[in-house]
Amino acid sequence: MAKKLPLSDEALELVARRFAVLAEPMRLRLIQALFDGEKNVNTLVEETGGTQANVSRHLQVLTQAHVLGRRKEGLQVFYAIADPSIYRLCELVCGSLEKQFTKHAEVLGG
Amino acid sequence: MAKKLPLSDEALELVARRFAVLAEPMRLRLIQALFDGEKNVNTLVEETGGTQANVSRHLQVLTQAHVLGRRKEGLQVFYAIADPSIYRLCELVCGSLEKQFTKHAEVLGG
DNA sequence: GACTAATATGAGCATATACGCATATAGTTG
DNA sequence: CAACTATATGCGTATATGCTCATATTAGTC
Numbered sequence: 001m002a003k004k005l006p007l008s009d010e011a012l013e014l015v016a017r018r019f020a021v022l023a024e025p026m027r028l029r030l031i032q033a034l035f036d037g038e039k040n041v042n043t044l045v046e047e048t049g050g051t052q053a054n055v056s057r058h059l060q061v062l063t064q065a066h067v068l069g070r071r072k073e074g075l076q077v078f079y080a081i082a083d084p085s086i087y088r089l090c091e092l093v094c095g096s097l098e099k100q101f102t103k104h105a106e107v108l109g110g
Numbered sequence: 111m112a113k114k115l116p117l118s119d120e121a122l123e124l125v126a127r128r129f130a131v132l133a134e135p136m137r138l139r140l141i142q143a144l145f146d147g148e149k150n151v152n153t154l155v156e157e158t159g160g161t162q163a164n165v166s167r168h169l170q171v172l173t174q175a176h177v178l179g180r181r182k183e184g185l186q187v188f189y190a191i192a193d194p195s196i197y198r199l200c201e202l203v204c205g206s207l208e209k210q211f212t213k214h215a216e217v218l219g220g
Numbered sequence: 221g222a223c224t225a226a227t228a229t230g231a232g233c234a235t236a237t238a239c240g241c242a243t244a245t246a247g248t249t250g
Numbered sequence: 251c252a253a254c255t256a257t258a259t260g261c262g263t264a265t266a267t268g269c270t271c272a273t274a275t276t277a278g279t280c
Contacts, residue, residue, distance in 0.1 A: 006142055007204075012135040018203050020133035024268080025122040032116055041227060054269060056228055066210055075226045075277050085206040089199065093128050094117075096195040100176050134238080151257060164239060166258055185247050185256045222280085229274070236267080244259070250252085 021065040022089065026050055027058045030079075031086060034068070038080035131175040132199065136160055137168045140189075141196060144178065148190035 007015065022028065029048045033039065039047075045055045059079055062068040069082035081087075117125065132138065139158045143149065149157075155165045169189055172178040179192035191197075 007138075009135070011204075011207075012138045012142075014207055015200070015203050016133050016135045016138055018207065019129045020267095023126050023130035023133050025119070025126045026268085028117075028122045028126055032122075042225095051270070052227075053229080053271080057268080060228080072227095072276095077227060083206055083210075085202050089202055090125070092195050092198055092202070093125050094121075096193055097121075097124055097128060100193075136238085152255095161240070162257075163241080163259080167238080170258080182246095182257095187257060224279080225277085227274100227276080230272090232270090234267100234269085236265100238265085239263085241262095242260090244257100246255100246257080248253100248255075250254095 018065065021061060021067060022086075024058065026054065027062055028090075030055065030058055030062065031067070031081065031090070034079060034081050035087075038071070038078045040076040040078050042076070044079065128175065131171060131177060132196075134168065136164065137172055138200075140165065140168055140172065141177070141191065141200070144189060144191050145197075148181070148188045150186040150188050152186070154189065 030044055033044055033047045041056060045052050048055060059068065063070050067083050067086060068079045071078045136158065140154055143154055143157045151166060155162050158165060169178065173180050177193050177196060178189045181188045
């Protein structure tokens with residue numbers, strides 16, 4: 001069940017690509033904005049403060065990576081988080097960073 | 111306890127940077143090689159098939175990000191995984207990718 | 221069909237970063 | 251201290267990618 005075999009080169013590239021998708025602040029901002037549910041592009045543009053073109057591009061990247069899902073409704077396009085593992089991923093990274101800072105703080109403080 | 115506040119711009123950059131560190135196949139290969147414990151640079155060079163210079167650089171990136179720890183012993187330098195959350199991160203991403211492919215396979219298969 | 225609104229995309233520029241080569245540094249041994 | 255080993259780093263280059271501006275596309279309204 002739990003495989004511990006080393007990943008193939010191809011698999012490593014896929015995993016790396018996955019991380020790369022999450023390695024942009026604007027994309028993280030979009031993901032965060034979608035934590036409370038589906039939103040259309042304009043809303044996301046407003047909430048993130050990005051330009052329409054840029055937001056659209058980033059949404060495309062996230063959608064192609066299957067992180068987000070896309071639903072068209074008339075003139076508008078609604079995006080939503082499609083990969084639930086994103087929540088955990090963000091939690092994990094945030095937790096890990098917090099620990100790091102706590103340690104840092106301890107060292108600096110005492 | 112569980113904070114769901116939107117992260118600040120600075121925090122988002124940190125998280126993004128964290129993901130960026132993991133967004134290189136060679137670095138993932140190094141991490142994977144260290145799953146079974148501490149190893150020195152030469153061993154890692156052999157096991158990953160990279161050049162010494164490149165491996166050394168990537169190890170530096172991973173160490174500065176506190177993903178790896180560094181221990182010097184005479185002429186050799188030993189690296190080891192310092193951030194346990196890495197295991198879960200990789201598991202999560204791999205699991206998510208597997209699911210994706212399963213779905214894909216289902217669609218293609220019938 | 222003309223007009224408007226919402227979203228996507230092409231082109232160009234600026235920046236980041238991975239890689240290879242050569243060389244520098246740190247530590248060991250004679 | 252000279253020679254050697256293990257690791258790190260400076261530099262140049264190639265490539266990738268994010269951003270902006272302008273424009274294209276898609277869909278609804280009169």
